[in-house]
Amino acid sequence: MIPEFGYAASVAGLLLAVYGSAAAAVGAHTGRPKLLESSEWAATGVWVFVTGCMLLMVYAFLTFDFSVRYVAVNTNRGTPFYYRITALWGALEGSIILWTWMLALYTLIVVRKYRRRQPEFYPWVLAVMLGIAAFFLLVMTIPAPPFERLSPVPPDGRGLNPLLEDSGMITHPVALYLGFTGFTVPFAFAMAALIIGRTGDEWISITRRWTIIAWYFLSLGLLIGGWWSYHVLGWGGYWAWDPVENAAFMPWLTGTALLHSVMIQERRRMLKLWNITLIIATFGLTIFGTFLTRSGIIGSVHAFTQGSIGQFFLAFLALVLLGAFSLLAWRLDRLKAQGELDSILSRESAFLLNNLFLVAAAFTVFFGTIFPLLSEAVRGVKVSVGAPFFNLVNIPIFLALLFLMGVGPLIAWRRASADNLRRNFLKPVAAGVVAAAVLRLLGVGNALVLLCMGLVVFVTGTIVLDFFRAARARRRSGDGWRAATMGLLLHQNRRYGGFVVHLGILVVALGVAGSQAWSVQTEATIDKGQSVELAGYTVRFDGLEASEESNHGKVTGTFTVSNGGGPLTVLYPAKKFYPQEQTPIAAVDYRLGFLQDLYLVLGDFGQDGSHATIKVQVNRMVSWLWIGGLILTLGAALAILPDEKRPA
Amino acid sequence: MNRKAKFIAGGLVIIAALGYLVYAGVSQSSVYFVTPGELQAAPVAGKAYRLGGMVQPGTLKWQPKSLDLTFALSDGQASVPVRHKGAPPDLFAEGRGAVVEGTWSGDGYFKASLIMAKHSEEYKAPHEPSQSGYKELLKTLRGDSRDETRTR
Numbered sequence: 113m114i115p116e117f118g119y120a121a122s123v124a125g126l127l128l129a130v131y132g133s134a135a136a137a138v139g140a141h142t143g144r145p146k147l148l149e150s151s152e153w154a155a156t157g158v159w160v161f162v163t164g165c166m167l168l169m170v171y172a173f174l175t176f177d178f179s180v181r182y183v184a185v186n187t188n189r190g191t192p193f194y195y196r197i198t199a200l201w202g203a204l205e206g207s208i209i210l211w212t213w214m215l216a217l218y219t220l221i222v223v224r225k226y227r228r229r230q231p232e233f234y235p236w237v238l239a240v241m242l243g244i245a246a247f248f249l250l251v252m253t254i255p256a257p258p259f260e261r262l263s264p265v266p267p268d269g270r271g272l273n274p275l276l277e278d279s280g281m282i283t284h285p286v287a288l289y290l291g292f293t294g295f296t297v298p299f300a301f302a303m304a305a306l307i308i309g310r311t312g313d314e315w316i317s318i319t320r321r322w323t324i325i326a327w328y329f330l331s332l333g334l335l336i337g338g339w340w341s342y343h344v345l346g347w348g349g350y351w352a353w354d355p356v357e358n359a360a361f362m363p364w365l366t367g368t369a370l371l372h373s374v375m376i377q378e379r380r381r382m383l384k385l386w387n388i389t390l391i392i393a394t395f396g397l398t399i400f401g402t403f404l405t406r407s408g409i410i411g412s413v414h415a416f417t418q419g420s421i422g423q424f425f426l427a428f429l430a431l432v433l434l435g436a437f438s439l440l441a442w443r444l445d446r447l448k449a450q451g452e453l454d455s456i457l458s459r460e461s462a463f464l465l466n467n468l469f470l471v472a473a474a475f476t477v478f479f480g481t482i483f484p485l486l487s488e489a490v491r492g493v494k495v496s497v498g499a500p501f502f503n504l505v506n507i508p509i510f511l512a513l514l515f516l517m518g519v520g521p522l523i524a525w526r527r528a529s530a531d532n533l534r535r536n537f538l539k540p541v542a543a544g545v546v547a548a549a550v551l552r553l554l555g556v557g558n559a560l561v562l563l564c565m566g567l568v569v570f571v572t573g574t575i576v577l578d579f580f581r582a583a584r585a586r587r588r589s590g591d592g593w594r595a596a597t598m599g600l601l602l603h604q605n606r607r608y609g610g611f612v613v614h615l616g617i618l619v620v621a622l623g624v625a626g627s628q629a630w631s632v633q634t635e636a637t638i639d640k641g642q643s644v645e646l647a648g649y650t651v652r653f654d655g656l657e658a659s660e661e662s663n664h665g666k667v668t669g670t671f672t673v674s675n676g677g678g679p680l681t682v683l684y685p686a687k688k689f690y691p692q693e694q695t696p697i698a699a700v701d702y703r704l705g706f707l708q709d710l711y712l713v714l715g716d717f718g719q720d721g722s723h724a725t726i727k728v729q730v731n732r733m734v735s736w737l738w739i740g741g742l743i744l745t746l747g748a749a750l751a752i753l754p755d756e757k758r759p760a
Numbered sequence: 761m762n763r764k765a766k767f768i769a770g771g772l773v774i775i776a777a778l779g780y781l782v783y784a785g786v787s788q789s790s791v792y793f794v795t796p797g798e799l800q801a802a803p804v805a806g807k808a809y810r811l812g813g814m815v816q817p818g819t820l821k822w823q824p825k826s827l828d829l830t831f832a833l834s835d836g837q838a839s840v841p842v843r844h845k846g847a848p849p850d851l852f853a854e855g856r857g858a859v860v861e862g863t864w865s866g867d868g869y870f871k872a873s874l875i876m877a878k879h880s881e882e883y884k885a886p887h888e889p890s891q892s893g894y895k896e897l898l899k900t901l902r903g904d905s906r907d908e909t910r911t912r
Contacts, residue, residue, distance in 0.1 A: 454763075456766070472775075500785070
């Protein structure tokens with residue numbers, strides 16, 4: 113029965129979303145409150161039905177209802193309990209349910225929050241959001257129905273993709289999708305602003321916190337994805353410029369640009385057109401990313417096909433862009449800037465450059481990702497550009513962005529005087545130069561790493577200097593140091609939350625630079641009792657052990673690690689044999705450290721247990737990525753706190 | 761030159777620099793996708809290729825002591841011998857699809873620096889729900905964003 117109920121719920125949700133969207137638009141246009149009210153009920157109904165779909169699917173997973181094809185494909189009787197719940201988003205159809213559910217949830221919150229506060233924006237916001245929800249419900253109904261029936265009902269399922277049996281897979285998609293769907297809210301407000309002709313700063317100040325929330329979840333999703341790649345895939349890296357990663361990175365870049373450029377509009381009434389374009393681009397890229405990764409066009413180089421879902425997403429993307437840019441063109445006369453740039457040495461121009469570089473980065477990532485398609489269309493040759501392209505192009509851009517991260521928040525608005533520059537930047541620049549020189553003397557030879565670390569010290573210097581001055585000013589008015597610090601963080605939370613996010617990004621930047629420059633690895637086949645040496649570590653192979661787990665077999669190697677000072681730890685890299693896979697899958701083991709991780713991958717082993725092929729990696733400063741992520745979380749939380757807390 | 765013109769000129773300089781970066785990036789890191797047949801027809805030593813094919817049964821040799829992995833990738837007609845340093849990656853086996861990245865050595869073999877093994881067309885589910893569902897299973901597998909493993 114579950115397939116029928118599920119299908120009925122998605123169709124009902126679709127009809128309600130279509131009705132609600134139309135009713136909200138017509139209600140707003142003709143000023144009929146009854147119609148608008150009915151669209152609110154429709155929004156609630158959409159959420160109820162999508163929640164129903166989700167619960168039905170979870171129930172089907174928990175009861176091993178293999179008459180649902182999706183359940184049969186993504187679970188089997190051995191799948192552990194938690195993964196039976198998270199298997200919901202283990203593949204395409206279920207992820208669409210999760211996505212739609214989050215969208216419905218955001219819509220419901222918007223209804224509750226803005227129906228009274230923003231009576232003019234709100235009906236159009238509702239119309240746009242329900243329209244988008246209708247698209248996803250359409251996907252759930254036609255090209256990717258999650259409740260497709262499987263007949264005859266098999267006795268057992270195939271099982272979850274083993275790579276997804278990991279804690280990272282529980283949180284990564286949730287965070288990522290909260291980010292993707294979160295950008296729908298500012299997008300809907302921007303569209304509403306165009307429709308009602310209130311193209312000023314209102315949509316920006318209403319959605320500021322929404323944008324930060326979406327941006328934060330997207331950042332978190334990217335970092336957790338990196339962690340998953342690092343500790344599951346067994347290649348010792350966290351980012352491969354894979355089209356899937358790029359798909360999530362592009363909206364992050366344009367979203368980051370938006371977070372910064374809105375400040376210029378709020379302060380100087382400039383960039384109105386640009387900000388609307390940025391939110392359209394960001395929202396469009398979330399759809400494009402899904403299209404890219406789900407349609408198989410990039411994989412098409414080696415023939416992947418995914419049915420019609422790609423066409424649905426492409427058509428929707430075209431519709432969104434066409435609609436959004438038509439509205440933009442219609443309201444073009446209301447989007448003229450009221451302020452103008454006074455000097456190249458100003459905060460405005462630092463932010464403009466920041467936007468230029470962020471959008472350029474997004475563009476190069478876009479270009480590199482679709483390059484195989486372009487080259488095939490233009491030259492008839494299948495050519496791809498891999499990680500070297502992305503690194504070559506993006507490293508200079510990101511170094512420039514680091515520099516601007518130091519300049520932007522402190523340089524004066526309009527026109528910076530020589531005195532302003534000296535006062536704010538002399539000490540941080542000196543600190544950066546000294547830090548780079550000291551590192552050079554300590555033997556760091558890589559120019560890019562020196563530049564990166566020098567810039568990080570410079571930016572940190574500007575943040576410390578600014579914070580110190582602001583805290584000192586508060587102290588003069590009678591606060592103690594602790595009260596002054598807390599006061600700044602809580603009452604000027606927008607500025608200092610932003611600074612804390614910047615610190616998190618700096619720590620991530622150090623992690624990226626350090627791990628790229630200093631990680632080392634070796635691979636060797638060793639007999640029992642023999643050792644491999646790498647970077648001061650001695651890794652001794654002590655033997656193999658086979659075991660039977662709930663849904664797979666496992667061969668575990670025992671490796672004793674020591675350094676000069678004696679035994680350090682024992683690591684157990686393994687190979688897992690899943691019945692649904694023909695070849696084993698490596699399970700890495702590692703010892704994480706602040707400065708370096710020791711990371712072991714069992715490559716191969718003798719059937720008699722006499723020898724094993726082991727890859728040993730010493731990955732430097734990778735932990736900084738995760739630490740940076742925590743700092744970023746703290747900063748984003750501060751920035752999300754309501755503005756009202758600010759004292760008069 | 762007035763202020764606006766200066767800003768535009770500055771912006772153009774930056775955009776030109778970025779354009780040059782992209783151009784340099786493309787020309788330095790282009791990797792050509794080829795099938796074994798295409799590679800055999802016109803191999804260029806030292807050029808970066810991404811070669812896709814099936815690991816020809818009976819050709820896979822793995823010497824643990826020296827970490828030498830050799831095999832042949834085939835597209836049905838032509839076949840290219842491949843050499844790699846390192847253990848065979850997960851999901852890599854004879855009769856299955858694989859994509860290797862590397863260069864043509866000039867001595868009659870392909871030197872692979874990266875092997876990407878794919879879930880293969882030959883995939884059979886041990887608990888296969890139904891014969892007709894088989895292709896569908898494959899599709900779903902492909903829907904997963906991470907159905908490849910990497911080794912370097």
